Amino acid sequence: MIDAFEGPMDLLLHLIKSSDIDIYDIELEQITKQYLDYIEAMEEMNLNIASEYLIMAAELIEIKSTMLLPKKKVEEDEYEEDPRENLIKRLLEYKQYKEVTSEFKVLEQNRKQYLTKLPNNLSEFKEENKALNFGDINISDLLNAFQKFLDRKQEEKPIHTKITKKEYSVHVRSNEIRSLLYKKKKVGFEELFEVVTKDYVVVTFLSILDLAKKQELEIKQENNFSKIFLSLKERD
Numbered sequence: 545m546i547d548a549f550e551g552p553m554d555l556l557l558h559l560i561k562s563s564d565i566d567i568y569d570i571e572l573e574q575i576t577k578q579y580l581d582y583i584e585a586m587e588e589m590n591l592n593i594a595s596e597y598l599i600m601a602a603e604l605i606e607i608k609s610t611m612l613l614p615k616k617k618v619e620e621d622e623y624e625e626d627p628r629e630n631l632i633k634r635l636l637e638y639k640q641y642k643e644v645t646s647e648f649k650v651l652e653q654n655r656k657q658y659l660t661k662l663p664n665n666l667s668e669f670k671e672e673n674k675a676l677n678f679g680d681i682n683i684s685d686l687l688n689a690f691q692k693f694l695d696r697k698q699e700e701k702p703i704h705t706k707i708t709k710k711e712y713s714v715h716v717r718s719n720e721i722r723s724l725l726y727k728k729k730k731v732g733f734e735e736l737f738e739v740v741t742k743d744y745v746v747v748t749f750l751s752i753l754d755l756a757k758k759q760e761l762e763i764k765q766e767n768n769f770s771k772i773f774l775s776l777k778e779r780d
Contacts, residue, residue: 552600553638555582560635567635570628572611576604607631683753685765686733689772690749693734712744717751722760725776733763733772 549555559578560567583601586593610627725731736748752774755761762775 550642552597553635554642555579555597556600556635557639557642567639568632570632572604572608572628576608579604603631686752686756686763686772689733693737694745697740712747714747714751714754717747718754721748721751721755721774722776725761725774730773730775733774736774 549558556575556579559575559582560570563571563574563578565571565575580601583593583597607627721736724736733752736752737745739745752761756763760777762777763772764775765772
């Protein structure tokens with residue numbers, strides 16, 4: 545079908561490829577016959593043939609006729625132009641264009657696999673983020689201290705733990721930490737993890753973050769990598 549091609553150059557490239565012809569050495573008589581046969585078949589099927597296809601047919605016939613004419617004698621240092629030269633150049637340019645276009649189509653299809661969305665307005669979280677920057681240190685410092693604590697306990701295995709069936713919640717553990725700080729005024733960060741079980745350690749750390757988020761804690765560290773201390777903030 546003529547609709548399967550993007551134009552007469554596309555049809556020519558198809559015929560050249562199907563006939564396994566070298567594009568640099570086109571057998572013009574053969575390719576012209578195939579082209580005209582194709583156009584004629586389309587006309588017999590009552591299909592409208594675009595004028596550009598008919599123009600190319602006329603051009604092929606003209607080049608074929610030129611090549612059949614007796615060749616003029618030329619001097620040795622003169623260049624005899626090949627009637628096919630301009631057609632070959634146009635075919636090569638179109639072939640290169642078609643290959644690049646195919647690559648773009650692949651990239652387009654790949655790009656359609658991605659979904660994009662406009663960025664969200666995160667201003668509502670601004671105050672919460674500020675709350676997690678407390679005292680002389682920030683959340684990163686506290687996370688580093690927590691990771692070092694876990695690493696050290698891992699190296700100290702076997703760990704002597706207190707076996708307890710008591711279940712802890714962030715609310716309960718927060719109240720315990722609040723009461724401890726009220727009595728002792730200042731407590732080292734690691735002192736709050738007196739029971740070394742997974743649930744207890746996680747709930748304790750989440751409770752510290754929760755109290756810090758509520759602006760109830762004062763967390764200080766005299767120097768980088770030194771011990772971290774927690775205390776209750778004084779109420780105004």
